[in-house]
Amino acid sequence: MSNKAKLVLGVTMSLALMFGFLHAIWPEFPISFKRLHIFGFNLLTGGSLILYYTQAKGVFTKQVQAYFALSLAYALSAAAGIYPVALALSIPLLLLVESVRIKRFSFFPWDFFKPGKVSEKFNQAALLCLSIGIVFASLVILNNEYLKLISYEKLTLEVFFLGYSFPVSLITMAIMFSFMTKEETKLTAILKEIGFWFVNLGVIVFFAFIIFGVFIAEMVISTTLFFTVFMIFFLFIRTAPKVQQKTFLVSGMMFLLLTALTGIFYILVYFFPAIETYKEFVLALHAMVALYGWNLSGLFIIIRWNDFPIKLNSILAISLHWAIVLILAPLGNYFLPLAALAMVSYVALLMIVFAGRANQKG
Numbered sequence: 217m218s219n220k221a222k223l224v225l226g227v228t229m230s231l232a233l234m235f236g237f238l239h240a241i242w243p244e245f246p247i248s249f250k251r252l253h254i255f256g257f258n259l260l261t262g263g264s265l266i267l268y269y270t271q272a273k274g275v276f277t278k279q280v281q282a283y284f285a286l287s288l289a290y291a292l293s294a295a296a297g298i299y300p301v302a303l304a305l306s307i308p309l310l311l312l313v314e315s316v317r318i319k320r321f322s323f324f325p326w327d328f329f330k331p332g333k334v335s336e337k338f339n340q341a342a343l344l345c346l347s348i349g350i351v352f353a354s355l356v357i358l359n360n361e362y363l364k365l366i367s368y369e370k371l372t373l374e375v376f377f378l379g380y381s382f383p384v385s386l387i388t389m390a391i392m393f394s395f396m397t398k399e400e401t402k403l404t405a406i407l408k409e410i411g412f413w414f415v416n417l418g419v420i421v422f423f424a425f426i427i428f429g430v431f432i433a434e435m436v437i438s439t440t441l442f443f444t445v446f447m448i449f450f451l452f453i454r455t456a457p458k459v460q461q462k463t464f465l466v467s468g469m470m471f472l473l474l475t476a477l478t479g480i481f482y483i484l485v486y487f488f489p490a491i492e493t494y495k496e497f498v499l500a501l502h503a504m505v506a507l508y509g510w511n512l513s514g515l516f517i518i519i520r521w522n523d524f525p526i527k528l529n530s531i532l533a534i535s536l537h538w539a540i541v542l543i544l545a546p547l548g549n550y551f552l553p554l555a556a557l558a559m560v561s562y563v564a565l566l567m568i569v570f571a572g573r574a575n576q577k578g
Contacts, residue, residue, distance in 0.1 A: 217268075217519055221276045222570045224284075225261055225519065226563075232256025233508065233562055237548055237555040248295045254378060255291035257507055262384035263287055265518045266342050267313070269387060270320050274522055283312050294373070299361050306354045310347055317343035334408040338390035341416055346383040353379070371427065381507060382419055385472075388514025389415060392448070392465050396455040407451060414444040431486045438483060442476040449473065460525040461517050467534045468513025471505050471541065478502035501546045508562075509541040516569050523574035536565050 232253055239249035264276070264284045271277055276284075286309050293301035321327060321340045328337055356373055359366055393408065400408070422437040449469045456462050478498050485495045520526055540561050548555030 217522070218275065222519065225264070226566045226570055228256055228261050229566060230559070230563055232261070233545070234559060236545075237559070240549040241552065241555075246296075248297075250374070251295040252291060254380065255287070255295070257511070258380035258384055259287045259291060260284060261515065262380070262387070262511065263313075263346055265515055266346060266383055266387045267316050269390075269518045269521070270316055270339060270343060279312060279316060283309065286312065294357075299357050303354055303357055306350050310350045313343060313347050313350070317347070328412075331405070331409075333393075334412050335390045335393035335396075337412050338386050338393055341412075342383045342386035342390060345386055346380070349379045349383065369429075375427065379423065381511065382423075384511045384514070385419075385506075386416070387518070388465075388468060388511060389448075391461075391514050391517050392452055392456075392469070395457065395459070395461065395465070396452060397457070400455070404451065404455065407447060411444060411448045411451070414440065415448075418444065431483060434483050435480070435487075438476065438480050442473070442480065445469070445472055445476055460530060463530045463534065464513050464516055467537065468510050471509030471513065475502060475506045475510055478505060497546065500549055501542070504541055504545050508545065509537070512537070519570065520572070520574075523572075526569075526572035526574055528568055528572035533565065533568050536561060536568070540565065 232255075235249040235256060236253040238245070239253060242249065264280055264287070267280045267283055268276060271280070286305055290302055290305040290309060293299070293305065317340060321336075321343075325340055325344060327340060353373070356371060359371065360373065396408070418437055418441045422434065422441065425433045425437060449472075452462075452465065452469065456465070478501055481491075481498050482495065482502060485492050517524075540558055544554055544558035544561055548558040
């Protein structure tokens with residue numbers, strides 16, 4: 217990846233985190249900082265890197281550049297509440313993502329139902345999930361702003377816009393499975409397939425239960441997903457070779473397990489009102505760990521895909537990553553000095569990872 221592309225991504229990712237703090241500091245601003253926070257990381261950075269990884273050309277092709285420009289315009293229009301523009305832009309965005317998916321795989325995802333590389337299945341699932349997210353968000357805009365056919369408490373743009381984080385999570389899974397050894401036992405192959413279906417179907421069903429507020433079902437699915445993630449973590453530890461990327465992905469999986477635990481805790485609030493005092497903070501921590509912990513770990517690998525091993529202190533970089541995600545950023549929503557420190561530390565982390573010299577022992 218060129219230095220110019222890294223700079224664009226670094227600026228976008230930094231602005232995304234900054235908008236998260238501005239939302240807490242200035243919630244009444246006429247443009248939604250919260251939406252820009254979500255879009256900047258998931259739709260712009262995450263979506264662009266999903267296409268970049270899928271095409272595997274080592275550069276931002278014209279398709280990736282077009283996607284980035286369209287998604288930026290989409291983000292700005294949706295954040296400003298200019299919904300006709302957002303709806304119009306969703307059409308070329310959808311066609312662009314689907315053109316990349318169909319060229320790399322097929323129109324119907326037949327590969328999901330055939331024995332094969334699970335990493336490829338996760339890759340296609342990430343693209344398909346991105347397309348579905350664009351469609352569903354458009355349908356919600358049409359319903360809520362114009363047609364008003366369905367009136368439901370959780371049928372909101374904020375809930376559906378959060379769905380853009382799922383494709384980024386799935387592409388990180390694809391990266392993890394790509395490192396697992398190709399020489400596998402029959403049991404390992406079966407467990408990989410189980411991991412693929414449980415993650416994908418579990419996320420879809422879980423999202424549906426969130427919309428309809430079925431809390432017991434949410435608890436069952438979230439617990440099942442936790443044990444599925446733990447199984448995948450075990451497979452990755454056992455089968456992935458000892459390379460520099462593994463260190464970052466192990467850290468990412470630990471973030472994902474923490475994401476699952478904080479999600480379970482958030483659901484428990486509905487059953488044990490006494491712990492509601494911690495609800496807001498746990499939700500903020502959950503979102504931060506998911507986006508800037510687990511998902512960011514995968515995006516780091518994609519951005520430096522052809523450069524590993526890179527010359528950097530992996531343990532130092534990961535320690536800084538954890539300090540930002542677990543301490544500085546969550547508390548930065550309540551204390552402005554910590555928000556500033558989180559931003560400085562985050563930019564430093566991006567510079568460390570992006571600027572490390574390629575093909576060096578690390």
